Amino acid sequence: MTNKKKPRILIIRCGLLGDTIDSTAVVKPLIDYFGSELEIDWVTKPNLRDLFKYDPRISTLILRFTKLPLLINFGKLKIIFKSYLTPYDAVINLELGSKFRNFARLIKSKIKVGQPYKYIAENRVDEHRVNHQLRILKSYFTEIKTDNCYPYLVGSKINVADEYNLINKYIVICPTNSKFHKKNHRGYRAWPIDNWKELIKKVISNSTLDIVITGGKDEKEFINQINLKDKRIHNLCGDTSLPNLFEVMRNSECVIANDSGSVHVAGVSCKKVISLHGPTPFAQTGPYGNSRNKIIEANLKMNCSPCYNTPRIRTCAENRCMKDLSPDKVVGYILD
DSSP: OOOOOOOEEEEEOOSOHHHHHHHGGGHHHHHHHHOTTOEEEEEEOGGGTTTTTTOTTEEEEEOSOSSSOGGGOHHHHHHHHHHHHSOEEEEEEOOOSGGGHHHHHHSOEEEEEETTTOOOOOOSTTOOHHHHHHHHHHTTOTTOOOTTOOOOOOOOOOOHHHHHOOOSOEEEEEOOOTTTTOSSGGGTTSOOHHHHHHHHHHHHHHOOOEEEEOOOGGGHHHHTTSOOOSTTEEEOTTOOOHHHHHHHHHTSSOEEEESSHHHHHHHTTOSEEEEEOSSSOHHHHSOOOOSSSEEEEEOOOOTTOOOTTSHHHHTOSSOHHHHTSOHHHHHHHHHO
């Protein structure tokens, strides 16, 4: 009796943290379609190496350089070469840009989904990015079931009290995003640091909740501008892996975050997420949730927003949609 070969697929989604988390919604329908023995190779960036560390179904293929021409991109060539030794049952390109088209074309696979074979545009009004990724999947697998499919992560299962001394009830705040240091319109997604300072004061004064502050190692200088001296404040900036961050958020009362990768980790982990939005379209890029948690959009909904990636944002000198989003309003969501 010969052993039946396990199905193998390659997923190409090599973007930022939030993009990648949203794309995990395709995993459940693929496993339902191919069977529980399905093995998934996922092309991603070095900073997301640990994202699937505790998910035995997924192996990460780290691609350090994505824009190098294919003929000198040894990372891509290595993956292509290995696919000829052990071909895939399917390659699913969830990227829309051009830098993975030839890569996807040269992968040895029975089935090829997405570019360069079929372009699925993001052209539906207020369509969330998750639903767009599922549409790419269904462009080939027309019978695949995508109802009740949500992004997900597998955490590290640590005890946060033992690991980080988080004993009391606490909230998590994430003051940064990928553009927080930009002084021009590129940084307009970020809530001003003075608002974060005021929010912390109000939470300390009006509740018994502890506060956990998270961020990357390269964000410590910025986060240290916030007053962190109160004994109820736990600064974990640079001290949590992605699987550990999942557990910290899962055990929190709520998470407050800018439009960022962190808010998408919160969307798949904790019971309440307060997502601070102004220039970016919440309906398309906000946390998708997991059907069991509460997602709150904190947004002034000004007539001029959303304006991100439009000419209008370049003429905005005040960024009122974020500056005028008051800490009092956010505290109300926390304590509600």
